[in-house]
Amino acid sequence: MYKQIPEYCRPCLERLAKQAMGLACGEEPEKISKALSWLDELYDENISPPVIASELHRRVKKYCQHEDPYAPLKAKEIEIGQKIAEIYGKDFQKGFRERLLFSLLGNTIDFFRPPEEIEEVLKTGITLAIDHIAEIENHLKKTQTVILLTDNTGEVFFDIPLLSWLTDQGYETYYAVKPKPIQNDLSLPDLEKLNLKIPAKVITTGAEMVGLDLNYASEEFRRLYFEADLVLAKGMGHFETLSMKAQRNNIAFLLCAKCVPVARALEVSLKSYVVFWK
Structure with missing residues (x-):
């Protein structure tokens, strides 16, 4: 039933990649660039965005050695x-x-x-x-x-x-x-x-x-x-x-x-x- 609309899903995933990396280990340009390069590698219009986002999160957590980057947002x-x-x-x-x-x-x-x-x-x-x-x-x-x-x-x-x-x-x-x-x-x-x-x-x-x-x-x-x-x-x-x-x-x-x-x-x-x- 659900199908990606790339002009909406891709920009949303880009924002998420930047946000996740920023929360996990900072917003330095080289780190944000790495997160976006992972998205380039993972993105597929036939795969649902949550599956892509989940792999992005796992890579960010491992790279930054941060198990719970969203903890401050969750506390709020x-x-x-x-x-x-x-x-x-x-x-x-x-x-x-x-x-x-x-x-x-x-x-x-x-x-x-x-x-x-x-x-x-x-x-x-x-x-x-x-x-x-x-x-x-x-x-x-x-x-x-x-x-x-x-x-x-x-x-x-x-x-x-x-x-x-x-x-x-x-x-x-x-x-x-x-x-x-x-x-x-x-x-x-x-x-x-x-x-x-x-x-x-x-x-x-x-x-x-x-x-x-x-x-x-x-x-x-x-x-x-x-x-x-x-x-x-x-x-x-x-x-x-x-x-x-x-x-x-x-x-x-x-x-x-x-x-x-x-x-x-x-x-x-x-x-x-x-x-x-x-």
């Missing part, structure tokens, strides 16, 4: 996410739909967008450009196992109410995070530092990457992924990677379409919110 996201979730979370506690929408609202948080935009959405309410929540609710009637694939670190506070509801309803619920720090995505080390009580079974994908390419995932996670009755996949990275390969049905993508290629693939306006059932 965590502060913002916790504050906003505490203020507005009580308004989204009624049931599955409300808690799913609250989890989705957390996807507004990342280093590309100011916190004022998040609060504005929460104040005015969310309108879904694609709303397949009824289909998901219907599928839940014959579901036992649910996996929630996480996205940005600050979203964890928005996910907890949904996880609580699923667990309380008797679903075997898994919260899938990255095994190591990668970009600003939620990782197991991040959760361990936060010391939060997660009302679900925390697992890792085994894949040190943005989004999820199952070729990089652990055998244990792949088995669980295909056996689960329902997968809730948050963020554009999961949509960009998982929608390109028809590897399973019963997957719901929860995201804000923050870039033109993703918005076009979903046939929605830029910055639209989507719950897309596949």
Whole structure:
């Protein structure tokens, strides 16, 4: 379903390469040039941007000997996410739909967008450009196992109410995070530092990457992924990677379409919110 639009994806990856190198070991011209040379080597219009970005991040981390370059940005996201979730979370506690929408609202948080935009959405309410929540609710009637694939670190506070509801309803619920720090995505080390009580079974994908390419995932996670009755996949990275390969049905993508290629693939306006059932 998703396909690169080079005039948008290539410049975005260039900005990311510069940002990652700058955060990891400085913005000296020779270092930025090295990051861009890696992008020249890796770029392929037939490969989803998260896969390219993930390899870039791995090379930058190794070159700079820096395991978590995005730690300062993640700390800011965590502060913002916790504050906003505490203020507005009580308004989204009624049931599955409300808690799913609250989890989705957390996807507004990342280093590309100011916190004022998040609060504005929460104040005015969310309108879904694609709303397949009824289909998901219907599928839940014959579901036992649910996996929630996480996205940005600050979203964890928005996910907890949904996880609580699923667990309380008797679903075997898994919260899938990255095994190591990668970009600003939620990782197991991040959760361990936060010391939060997660009302679900925390697992890792085994894949040190943005989004999820199952070729990089652990055998244990792949088995669980295909056996689960329902997968809730948050963020554009999961949509960009998982929608390109028809590897399973019963997957719901929860995201804000923050870039033109993703918005076009979903046939929605830029910055639209989507719950897309596949």
